[in-house]
Amino acid sequence: MGFLSHVPNGDIRQVIRHFTPNWFTANMGTGILALMLALFPYGHWGQVDIAKGLWCINSLFFALFSILFLSRAVFYFQDLRKLLDHPVQSLFIGAIPMGFATIVNGFFIIWPLRPESLVVATAFWWIDVILALISVLLVPYLMFTSQGHSMERMTAAWLLPIVPPEVAAASGGLLAPHLAPAAAENVIYTSYVLWAISVLLAMGILAILLLRLTLHKLPHQDMAVSSWLTLGPLGTGAMAMITLGNADFASFHGALTEMAHFAQLAGLMIALLLWGFGLWWMSMAIFFTLRYLREGLPFNMGWWGFTFPLGVFNAATYLLADKTGFWVFQPLGAAFTILLAFFWTIVTRKSFLGMWTGRLFRAPCLSEETGLPMACERPQKASQEASTMVS
Numbered sequence: 394m395g396f397l398s399h400v401p402n403g404d405i406r407q408v409i410r411h412f413t414p415n416w417f418t419a420n421m422g423t424g425i426l427a428l429m430l431a432l433f434p435y436g437h438w439g440q441v442d443i444a445k446g447l448w449c450i451n452s453l454f455f456a457l458f459s460i461l462f463l464s465r466a467v468f469y470f471q472d473l474r475k476l477l478d479h480p481v482q483s484l485f486i487g488a489i490p491m492g493f494a495t496i497v498n499g500f501f502i503i504w505p506l507r508p509e510s511l512v513v514a515t516a517f518w519w520i521d522v523i524l525a526l527i528s529v530l531l532v533p534y535l536m537f538t539s540q541g542h543s544m545e546r547m548t549a550a551w552l553l554p555i556v557p558p559e560v561a562a563a564s565g566g567l568l569a570p571h572l573a574p575a576a577a578e579n580v581i582y583t584s585y586v587l588w589a590i591s592v593l594l595a596m597g598i599l600a601i602l603l604l605r606l607t608l609h610k611l612p613h614q615d616m617a618v619s620s621w622l623t624l625g626p627l628g629t630g631a632m633a634m635i636t637l638g639n640a641d642f643a644s645f646h647g648a649l650t651e652m653a654h655f656a657q658l659a660g661l662m663i664a665l666l667l668w669g670f671g672l673w674w675m676s677m678a679i680f681f682t683l684r685y686l687r688e689g690l691p692f693n694m695g696w697w698g699f700t701f702p703l704g705v706f707n708a709a710t711y712l713l714a715d716k717t718g719f720w721v722f723q724p725l726g727a728a729f730t731i732l733l734a735f736f737w738t739i740v741t742r743k744s745f746l747g748m749w750t751g752r753l754f755r756a757p758c759l760s761e762e763t764g765l766p767m768a769c770e771r772p773q774k775a776s777q778e779a780s781t782m783v784s
Contacts, residue, residue: 396749396750396751399750399751399752399754400751400754407754408461408751408754409461409464409465409468409469410465410468410469410472411754412458412461412462412464412465412754413476413482413485414462414476414482414485414486414488414489415482415485415488415694415695415697416458416461416694417455417458417462417485417488417489417491417492418485418488418492418694418695418697418698418700418701419454419458419492419694419697419741419744420451420454420455420458420488420492420493420495420496421488421491421492421495421697421700421701422697422699422700422701422704422736422737422740422741423447423450423451423454423495423700423737423741424447424448424451424492424494424495424496424498424499425495425700425701425704425705425707425708425733426447426700426704426733426734426737427443427444427445427447427448427451427495427499427503428444428495428498428499428502428503428704428708429704429707429708429711429729429730429733430443430444430447430730430734431444431502431503432502432708432711432726432730433727433730434711434714434723434726434727435727441503444503445503445504448496448499448503448504451492451495451496452496455492455493455496458492459489462489477531477535478535478539478540479540480536480540480541480542480546481550483532483535483536483540483554484532484550484551484553484554485553486527486528486531486532486553486554487528487529487532487553487554487555487556487557488553489524489528490521490524490525490527490528490557490560490561491556491557491560491701493517493520493521493524494521494557494560494561494563494564496517497514497517497518497521497564497568498563498564498567500513500514500517501514501567501568501571502567506571511571511572514568515568515572515576518561518564518565518568518580521557521561521564522558522561522565522583522587524557525557525558525560525561525587526558528554528557528558529554529555529557529558529590529591529594531554532554533554533555533594536551544601544604544605544608544609545605545609546612547601547602547605548602548612548616548619548622549598549602549619549620549621549622549623550616550619550622550695551598551602552595552598552599552622552623552625552626553622555591555594555595555598555626556591556595556625556626556629557591558587558588558590558591559587559588559590559591559592559595559626559629559630559633560591560629560705561584561587562584562585562587562588562591562629562633562637563584563629563632563633563636563637563705565580565581565583565584565587565633565636565637565640566581566584566632566633566635566636566637566638566639566640567636567640568580568640569581569584569637569640569643569644570639570640570643570644572644574644574645574646577640577643577644578644578645580640581637581640581641581644581645584633584637584640585637588630588633588634588637591626591629591630592626592630595625595626595627595630596626599623599626599674602623611681611684611685614685614688614689614690614691615691615693615695616695617681617682617685617690618682618690618695618696618697618698618699619695619698620677620678620681620682621675621678621682621698621699621702621703622698622702623671623674623677623678623702624671624674624675624678624702624703624705624706625701625702625705627667627668627670627671627674627706627709628667628668628671628702628704628705628706628707628708628709629705629709630663630664630667631663631664631665631667631668631671631709631712631713632664632705632708632709632712634659634660634661634663634664634667635660635661635664635709635712635713635716636712637656637660638656638657638658638659638660638661639657641653641656641657641660642654642656642657661713661716661717664709664712664713665713665717667709668706668709668710668713671706671709675703675706692743692747694744694753696739696740696743696744697740697744699736699740700733700736700737700740703729703732703733703736704733706729707726707729707730707733710722710725710726710729711723711726714726
């Protein structure tokens with residue numbers, strides 16, 4: 394199959410027109426794998442060098458995807474509006490700040506930190522905060538006002554625009570200890586607000602999701618991988634509590650010292666609770682995936698959901714191993730990293746093939762992209778169906 398042979402109408406400009414935020418999930422998955430390889434606790438087999446290579450590749454692809462997405466906004470603005478009105482595609486706007494956050498975190502986890510890179514990382518973090526706020530404010534507003542949704546069609550993908558603020562909060566915990574006290578306090582307070590916005594909203598969505606699964610059973614096969622997304626807010630929520638607790642202890646002085654001790658201990662306890670809750674959702678995701686595999690599991694860009702949620706849960710596991718010393722966490726974290734690398738290898742191969750041939754560059758209403766065939770229906774049609782049912 395030739396390069397871009399399946400692009401719509403054979404027109405290479407359609408790559409820009411049909412480019413969607415789904416592609417930033419590849420940045421999320423690749424970035425989190427790089428970070429977890431850098432933290433892998435066993436042996437010295439070049440994992441840090443591999444992590445650096447993946448981080449560089451991920452940064453280049455993030456720049457490329459950003460150019461394509463901005464080009465669509467400039468040259469195909471009307472089509473971009475259709476994306477915002479789409480009940481599934483719009484959710485992936487949250488993938489942009491989360492993919493960017495993995496690049497920011499690489500400055501602290503993968504590379505040796507220098508004064509110049511600290512300046513860049515600080516600027517990038519504030520940009521990520523702005524992108525996260527756009528995601529968590531804009532997409533829910535569109536869900537409430539112009540999109541068509543129903544309980545039966547709900548999936549864990551609703552979490553995608555909600556999670557970015559707590560991802561930024563976890564990054565803020567890595568950044569703050571390296572800043573001057575005044576700048577560190579700004580980062581820490583902002584991060585706690587971001588955490589509160591994101592985690593509390595995510596808990597509400599998880600409660601509704603539990604009800605939806607009970608009443609309407611599992612979603613369509615094309616959205617099978619969405620079950621793994623539940624790990625995202627729980628893993629990043631736990632990460633942020635630990636990193637911010639450490640930042641409080643390193644940054645607060647004087648009258649705030651006592652509060653820093655409390656925040657560090659309370660953050661560790663909250664992280665343990667969130668991790669335990671995440672372990673239950675992970676078990677459910679594994680059971681669901683095994684069931685779907687028996688029925689058939691068609692590939693779409695939603696398969697990247699195997700990677701980032703597991704990766705942030707993996708990161709929380711490593712942090713708990715470091716803070717508690719409990720013997721279970723470190724080997725379990727290593728096992729999660731191996732599983733993450735396995736998922737990443739499979740999904741990357743399929744995604745690259747789809748990108749090379751152009752098969753994955755399709756209009757937002759195609760199931761290969763959205764992972765939800767019925768989501769192609771316009772909100773007006775859904776409203777008409779509801780009115781008919783009421784009549």
